[in-house]
Amino acid sequence: MSRAIDAIIFDYGNVFVGWKPERLYQELISDLRERAFFLREICTPAWHHQHDQGAPMAQTVPRLQAQFPAYAREIAAWDERFGDMLTPADPEMVQVLVAYIARGGRAVLLSNMPAEKKDVCLSLFPRLDLFETIVVSGEEKLAKPDAAIFRLALQRLGLPAERVLFVDDLASNVAGARQIGLLGHQFRSALALAADLKKLDA
Known part of the structure; x- marks a missing residue:
């Protein structure tokens, strides 16, 4: 055959x-609803898809921080602690x-x-x-x-x-x-x- x-x-x-953003953000955002909001509305799959298409985080992270200044630290962690989202x-x-x-x-x-x-x-x-x-x-x-x-x-x-x-x-x-x-x-x-x-x- x-x-x-x-x-x-x-x-x-x-x-x-494993690709698990939740793994990092459960440490940074303790409240479950707030964490779900952050991953659904701020660091979204569509936002991250820009990086998959070649956009540098040095550009995308500051732009997103300007939109959501209250979450500047958490947005920066996407770049700075990227490896912590992997298993x-x-x-x-x-x-x-x-x-x-x-x-x-x-x-x-x-x-x-x-x-x-x-x-x-x-x-x-x-x-x-x-x-x-x-x-x-x-x-x-x-x-x-x-x-x-x-x-x-x-x-x-x-x-x-x-x-x-x-x-x-x-x-x-x-x-x-x-x-x-x-x-x-x-x-x-x-x-x-x-x-x-x-x-x-x-």
Whole structure:
């Protein structure tokens, strides 16, 4: 039986390592409702997406502080303590990757990540050597789910979309990948991914 795929393009945050802003801000903002407000209305996912697209925090942080001066310290912490919003690599996902490569698979890392935080983010993962290439959105100034960044990853792999599986925790990113012909897996757990790979004979 032939393989259904030749390679996997993996997301990073909430696949291999945890991305948990709450982890930092539960220390800085003790009140649950206030903390939820801060992460929903001030340091929002849309605001952070600018960094994934290449905007430097040296510009975005002061602008946001000017809008919300009462939260200047907490906004600054997004930059100054970025690593405290991350959690260590999931050993089960490391095992899934190692086993997939051992079976002859190929892997690429494609992450929405600020270029200036690349080193602190990637330092949490012990087997970067298993990825043929690492595509960081902030360096490319393209971010998922933009089709262009998926095409860039495919170009570096040298494979057609239909021979590649894309793994991401966000449904919007998986949908974007499928629109250009990639196979898609919305990540829930290492166990579920391993089962899907078995079905694909990958």
